[in-house]
Amino acid sequence: MEAHRSIAATPFIKDPRGMILIENLTKVYGAIKAVDSLSLKVEPGEIFGFLGPNGAGKTTTIRILTTLTKPTSGRAWINGFEVTRQPYEVKKQFGVVQQHLSLDRELTVWEIMELHGRLHHIKSGERRRRIEELLEYVELCEHARRKVRDLSGGMKRKLMIARALLHRPRLLLLDEPTIGLDAETRRRIWQLIRRLNSEGTTIFLTTHYIEEAEALCHRVGIIHQGKLIALGQPLELRLRLGEFAVEVLFDGQVHYHYFQSREEAKAYVRNLPSEIKAIVVRESNLEDVFVELTGRKVEDAENLVG
């Protein structure tokens, strides 16, 4: 890794509409409102986490931002360009790693990168230099001549990440970027996200790993059934729920209670009936916030993702 050389976007003029502006966005599929009057603003330089259970509408939102899907109503802008009216400009602003693999299996790793570079009009010398650099960063150099069909799942995902960075977008949209990656690679990706961010790239990511959001994101938004139900810094959301959590095993089920201070939590525990034995007192976390708001266990959600 060459820390001295920037791989992120060049600085730019700030738009009053922020990096992402979403206004009253709605997407209806038949009887389902996949996105329901969503409004949201992401400022340049942020790492924003977009959380929500399966089917909440995260991918649909990203598809609208990336011009793949047209909204039923409402508007959205990326860096001041409106997604439905200026798709050409919008496409130059973002890089995206989609939730599902979206690679041509018959092409080689190098060809995948090369195609992306050509489509984004990067000159051939510069293209070659950047491809080498990115493939090295995601450790795919030795596999450059292999076809995508012969790669492992994690290698494919790393390739998608490298591809999204090739044209140095100002905004990086990541739809569950670390799914299926081993622990070490995931850390590397986190590092990469932080590095890109420190060099000026705005990051918008979805994830089912709440600790990932907590570790990375300046702000998170929680979406449930197409609606934004919480927005703020992870710590802020935690404090709103209660800084301390008490887990109580009762009737074979774990019940959660939240308190603003350790004293309140301890007082609660002292007053519990004596037949309740298994009790945990701990600091609350973002996952508590998520589960309280969406009424679902995150582990359940995780297991459902392809």
Next chain:
Amino acid sequence: MLRILWDSYSIWWADLMILKHLWQRFLITSLMSPVLYLLAFGFGLGRGIRVGEVNYLEFVIPGLIALTAMNTSFNGAGMKLNVDRLFYKAFDEILMAPVSPVSVVLGKSLIGVLRGLISSLAFLAIGLAFSPLRISFLFILSLLLSCFAFAFVGVLAALLAQSHQDMSTFSRVVLMPMAFLGGTFFSLEHLPGWLRVTIYLMPLLHSNRCLRAEALGQTFPWISFLVLIAFGLVFFLACLFALRRMST
């Protein structure tokens, strides 16, 4: 304009790389059916039969070239695009690139055109061994035009299809009747009027008329040539429309 062509080339480039990886398989599969037709109809059936001035073998070879151009261009452009769009989502990469819809349609058609040209010219080379054909500029131009028209049909079908099944349904309902009735295997003289009118609506008939007239040194059917151009344009515009409608 230059940008549009350059972007089309970029899109085509990726398909060229794949063709380079798989060209032997491609050549064998696309030559299979015309060679079988040639053996079955040309030799098995056609010895001694005469169609107007010429013997059947001379009659059928230009038709088989048009048929090959149609099938290979359609499949070459459509089949992979269909799978890429619906199954591997690789088409998203093109849809999210800052390139114009014209480049997307053109770029995705070119591989069909190229494959259509390669296999029909390869078949032409085989045909030349059995029958003296006249290869003129107009012959090549008509062939190129046919490849474009049917490659656009392939792209159109791939953009409209909701499943892989739709693709083969399309090819059975639209291409197969053309293959059997579109003037490849027989001349239309003895058909009832209503059927002849229907067949005149088939693009393949016009490819057949152009190619056959040039190959056999007959008067060139300029009307068919223009009709072929018109079909190509309509299919191209339909592709643009389908592309616009797709992002819902």
